[in-house]
Each structure stands twice: as structure tokens, then as C-alpha cells.
Amino acid sequence: QQQVKQSPQSLIVQKGGISIINCAYENTAFDYFPWYQQFPGKGPALLIAIRPDVSEKKEGRFTISFNKSAKQFSLHIMDSQPGDSATYFCAASSYTGTASKLTFGTGTRLQVTL
Amino acid sequence: KAGVTQTPRYLIKTRGQQVTLSCSPISGHRSVSWYQQTPGQGLQFLFEYFSETQRNKGNFPGRFSGRQFSNSRSEMNVSTLELGDSALYLCASSLAGRGPNEQFFGPGTRLTVL
Numbered sequence A: 001q002q003q004v005k006q007s008p009q010s011l012i013v014q015k016g017g018i019s020i021i022n023c024a025y026e027n028t029a030f031d032y033f034p035w036y037q038q039f040p041g042k043g044p045a046l047l048i049a050i051r052p053d054v055s056e057k058k059e060g061r062f063t064i065s066f067n068k069s070a071k072q073f074s075l076h077i078m079d080s081q082p083g084d085s086a087t088y089f090c091a092a093s094s095y096t097g098t099a100s101k102l103t104f105g106t107g108t109r110l111q112v113t114l
Numbered sequence B: 001k002a003g004v005t006q007t008p009r010y011l012i013k014t015r016g017q018q019v020t021l022s023c024s025p026i027s028g029h030r031s032v033s034w035y036q037q038t039p040g041q042g043l044q045f046l047f048e049y050f051s052e053t054q055r056n057k058g059n060f061p062g063r064f065s066g067r068q069f070s071n072s073r074s075e076m077n078v079s080t081l082e083l084g085d086s087a088l089y090l091c092a093s094s095l096a097g098r099g100p101n102e103q104f105f106g107p108g109t110r111l112t113v114l
Helices: none
Strands: A004-007 A010-014 A019-025 A033-038 A045-050 A056-059 A062-067 A072-077 A086-092 A108-113 B005-007 B010-013 B019-024 B031-038 B042-050 B053-057 B064-068 B074-078 B087-094 B109-113
Touching: A004 A086, A010 A019, A019 A086, A019 A108, A033 A062, A045 A056, A045 A062, A045 A072, A072 A086, A086 B042, B005 B087, B010 B019, B019 B087, B019 B109, B031 B074, B042 B064, B042 B074, B053 B064, B074 B087
Parallel strands: A010 A108, B010 B109
Antiparallel strands: A004 A019, A019 A072, A033 A045, A033 A086, A056 A062, A062 A072, A086 A108, B005 B019, B019 B074, B031 B042, B031 B087, B042 B053, B064 B074, B087 B109
């Protein structure tokens, strides 16, 4: 059962443009939503994360927008750079005291062209 | 501070064999989680260990097992390997305090089953 749906599967953006990746979840118990960035041959690295008590979180060029009622969240990469070319995964988990289990989306391969 | 280390980085095995992968978490991190990453299924949670006890488990057959030592280092074992076990196996560590815990991933072990 796919509990976190991610789109698009791939994305091509010009340098300086805005990259937008969307995720939707089903489990209302989820209360922690991180985004991971993965380069080829590397493990995923945490980019930014949000809790559902806020609707937006910004860190540098990266912004998470969160819509609790729609059960959706998205990653915006402003002023996209070629170095941002990577695969991005959204994820979700619920804190129950044993909350290190992340449920991942299927990933978005981002290519930023010159 | 050193990151999560995984050994070996690459492994080639044949069907029916067994394999043991090792993970050393970030110093001070007490939780270790394992994930399987494949092109078809994406990132899937295998299990989590905390204080030498498995406290969370994904939907994988019993051929997949793990353990954690008193120094928080962890191993996972796959017995009777199948072709479908070919994947990148990722280990992630976290502090495992209360609340959502940021997970730090290692570079993974690439397992190929022939």
C-alpha cells in the first residue's frame, strides 16, 4: 500500500527556475514530514522537515508548504542550480515513542539544465 | 563528527547464500534503522534497533534479520538469498530521543545476487 504518493517522477528545470515536487499522504497519524536529497552513489541526506502545526517552513532556497486538510505537502526549490540535480524523496512518520520508521515517496529525479 | 559508515560498500553473492552487512552509527546515536532501496519498490523500511532491541519492523520475510550491539553498531543478515534481494541497503542512525528524530543515512551497501 502506497501511503505517500509523490509526483512528478521526473522534472527538468532551467537554471534559476523554481522546482516543485508534490506529495500526498493517507495516514492521518503522520506528524513529521522530511524531504531527502540523494545523489548517485550516496545515501539520502535530510534537506528540510516540517511538523503539521505549521503551514510553511523555509531554509535558504528550499521551502516546504504543508496543507493538513488536504493531506498534501510540497517542496519548492527556488533559483534552482545544476548542483541541485538529484533525486528527491518525501517521507512521513508518526511519533508513537518508537518513531524512527520513515515511509518514503517514490522519488523525483530532478535535472537542472543550464 | 564522523557520519554513518557501512561495510562493505559492494557485495556480490549467489542465490542461496547468506550475507551480513554492517553499520556503525554516528557517535552518540542509539537508534539504527535499515532500509532497502530498489528501482521498483523505492525505499522500504526493514527494521529499527534501539538499545540492542528490535522495536520496529517492516514487511519483509524472516530471511531478513538484524541485531544491535552494546556500542550501537548494527548488523543485518539476509539468509537464502534470492535474485530479488539485489538492492542498495541503507542504514540510518538517530539520537532516538523523544519526538521525531532526524535520521542520518550512510552511503549504503550495494548487494548484487547472481
